[in-house]
Amino acid sequence: MTSQFDVLSIGNAIVDILARSDDDFLVQEGLAKGSMNLIDAERAETLYSAMGPAIEASGGSAGNTAAGIASLGGRSAYAGKIADDALGTVYRHDMTAQGVHFRTAPLLDGAPTARSMILITPDGERTMNTYLGACVELGPEDIDDDVAASSAVIYFEGYLWDPPRAKNALRKAADIAHANGRRMAITLSDSFCVDRWRSEFLDLIRSGTVDIVFANEHEVRALYQTADFDTAITALRADAALGIVTMSEHGSMVVEGETTSTVGARPVEQIADLTGAGDLFAAGFLYGLTHDLPHAVSQDLGALAAARSIEQIGPRPQVNLADDARQAGIAI
């Protein structure tokens, strides 16, 4: 069956508030570098008062992936919950202006649009502090049956297990996807998220609710509670139909049954900000996957999109990734 969309991405719709920070500030605020911390409205206000001057950019892990797929020329749809407020208007604009189909109804008279205060240390690492706001109301009613049925892959972020109702939305999406011969993909989001939801994530993968698993080294090790990467990869190979593991500057590894594809990272001119790098890798890989490219090419496309993301402040493509890929000699 032909599809209307290459990928439907589902996630927490979040506006990023990005500021430079030194390591001392993280220590002072009790923040583990590289982590995503869930915070309430009060803590959001306190932290905002304490942090430096910032810029704002639409973000959210799956949202960044959706934008990346569109920038590569893919047919991209997104579902996520914004509020009917100024940041929500910005979020919808940025998605739509990038060519992403985004029609999720905004939350009325509820919490405001989610925001994440992202502290970027001199090494480019980002530490996130997320107030989920309107995201907690994402539910099954926000999954459009037609869009879900006509997307080749439905991709969602593990972070969706944090708000209370989103997992029901995901189960609905999975039912529709599989009834229509589509595939479900998850990204494990971060190792703390894996710690919070390990058994549920494993159940999703082992039950076949999810076909494709994206993770980085830390997350796959956290999933299988092992310090040994090879042990984790062996377990992932057994559990998931298709596993994609990113390894920072060492590139990425794809495991599918007995086969393994390892591809190096693309060079980065100067590390500015790691925010969105993993999301953009997923965008490149998913574009390739849904265009029947060999995994190695999809991995290279992911590496390129990630590299471009790392060289800039902000999580989404500020260049046309399709042009960039062609200039880099990747045939898409």
Added chain:
Amino acid sequence: MTSQFDVLSIGNAIVDILARSDDDFLVQEGLAKGSMNLIDAERAETLYSAMGPAIEASGGSAGNTAAGIASLGGRSAYAGKIADDALGTVYRHDMTAQGVHFRTAPLLDGAPTARSMILITPDGERTMNTYLGACVELGPEDIDDDVAASSAVIYFEGYLWDPPRAKNALRKAADIAHANGRRMAITLSDSFCVDRWRSEFLDLIRSGTVDIVFANEHEVRALYQTADFDTAITALRADAALGIVTMSEHGSMVVEGETTSTVGARPVEQIADLTGAGDLFAAGFLYGLTHDLPHAVSQDLGALAAARSIEQIGPRPQVNLADDARQAGIAI
């Protein structure tokens, strides 16, 4: 008399909405590249719908200068009108978090915080489309007598002649400044602004209401309605106690009585976005001026701050300019 602040900057308090654009889009929207266009709320909505995905950053010409002075370690104050809304909260945070004294009361129950949709073409040039919103209500009541009296220089943008009441605020500020032995500085803002307000600007300068004039080549030629740069400089030298003219990649020229100081530009690694370059030059020069540095050093400091601004997207320092200056061998 000792001063509490080095510079009080006064301007339109504007949040920038920055998006990449191609030249065709400017043509299609009837926009002159490099210009600042005043637009109403309706046009703002239409243009926002048509433009690409964006990032948001606090801006405003004099606001950028105030932030730059603070980043250099100067004692910086700002006056500008925001609304009591989400963008206003962002604007105040960014100013305060940068260490700028900013206490102007927000506008209640009126127009929203001003925003400028800035289209960045591949050459790095920016074309601005500004909805003034709450800025139109800046008036004499927003000038704090004590802050004005205790600032070594009061610096304001020519753009303030566009909203109806701001010129009264400026005249009040000038009276306070001169009664306390301080100096008034204007930036001519842009050549279209000069065309709109030429006779009033000339009157401000010739009457001694303004002591210091910042301009770029286009603006100084527009002020004196001549295509010849030397003619314009001769006229500026006669009219202004101190004139500072930026010449893009050719550096800057300072004229003061019979003396002239010409200093080259600092190298730019890669042009990303010209937004804020002139404002940051002014920040560097004003820091030097208020710290009794020789004009040539102040010009070099301005050139450095401008270069850093050009290498990034967004109008304000994303690095600590004081550290940057010391690393570049400028003793501040």
